[in-house]
Amino acid sequence: MAEAEDRQEAFSGTRSVPERLALDAARLDGWMAAHVPLYRGPAEIAQFRGGQSNPTYLVTAPSGRYVLRRKPPGALLPSAHAVDREFRVQKALGAAGFPVARVHALEEDAAVLGTTFYVMDHVPGRIVWEPWMPGASTEERAATYDAMNATLAQLHGFDPEALGLGDFGRPTGYVARQVKRWSQQYQASAAEPVAAMDRLIEWLPEHLPPEGPARIVHGDYRLDNLVLAPDGPRIAAVLDWELATLGDPVADFTYHLMQWHMPPDARGAGTASLAGRDLAALGIPHLSAYVARYEARTGLSVGAHLDVYLAFNFFRMAAILAGVAARSRAGNAASEQAALSAWQVRPLAERAWSFADRAGTVTGP
Secondary structure, three states, X not given: OOOHHHHHHHHOOEEOXXXXXXXXXXXXXXXXXXXXXXXXXXXXXXXXXXXXXXXXXXXXXXXXXXXXXXXXXXXXXOOOOOHHHHHHHHHHHHHOOOOXXXXXXXXXXXXXXXXXXXXXXXXXXXXXXXXXXXXXXXXXXXXXXXXXXXXXXXXXXXXXXXXXXXXXXXOOOHXXXXXXXXXXXXXXXXXXXXXXXXXXHHHHHHOOOOOOOOEEEOOOOOHHHEEEOOOOOOEEEXXXXXXXXXXXXXXXXXXXXXXXXXOOOOOOOXXXXXXXXXXXXXXXXXXXXXXXXXXXXXXXXXHHHHHHHHHHHHHHHHHHHHHHHHHXXXXXXXXXXXXXXXXXXXXXXXXXXXXXXXXXXXXXO
């Protein structure tokens, strides 16, 4: 298992921007002055170490600190890197009082900086890369997990139509579409055969869970995609909305549950696990208690089809990391750690298949 300090050091903070991801600072200054209220340059630009998909930059200027997210350069998989959708959902959620960074403007003209990008405020706080929260007190862990649970329940409580997001995705067939999409993405990016992935591609379409209500789903909700407030266990902002759409909230929640079952990886490939940890001593709720809190907050049922949802979500994560590894091979991945993602595809697929096997013949209607 990777040591906490190794992951925290590997993914935290910023680095100098590599040449292949460099931005034209003078051109960015001009754009910021035209689109960000009260902006004053010049800008200093660094790249965040964390994140595997869309390159993310810290822009520091006399007027404040900002974050720029852009599509990576080069050939991209279909429908991936949708920074325009990130911008739209954060703008709508921010207006509704949900904890996201305030967005300023989206630029879709690739002539400005080479690819589509948007700029938002930098939210001060802490990002914790290990789910057992090394160095935290028992009380802080318990409160943080409750805040994570409550924040996701809040997201799943919004009526998409009321937020102007009724057309943000198709309201039905979410899991089926996700299975099809990630099967195709995996087959387009796989470097070597993985038998468990092939079995899952056949098994999942025949074992879909029942349809849930259409809600806004984050798609990658986990501790290291949250900014914790500097002064306590409050969620200051939810980050990384690239995979957000309309869909099944239970599928979104059970993705978040994978950390309880994640296969540990000594190479630190960007996933994190609670497996083998003494949760009671840490102050972290056991899976059943965490599920019960979410069910009480939302009125949704999780337990009846939990194994099918976990099989789906581990399969999806394996496909995502296969894509990250493919971008690393092509030389256009955002993170220095991207090459390590290839090592996680097989264990994630095998974990997915273990849940599929346990689910047996459970099927949707």
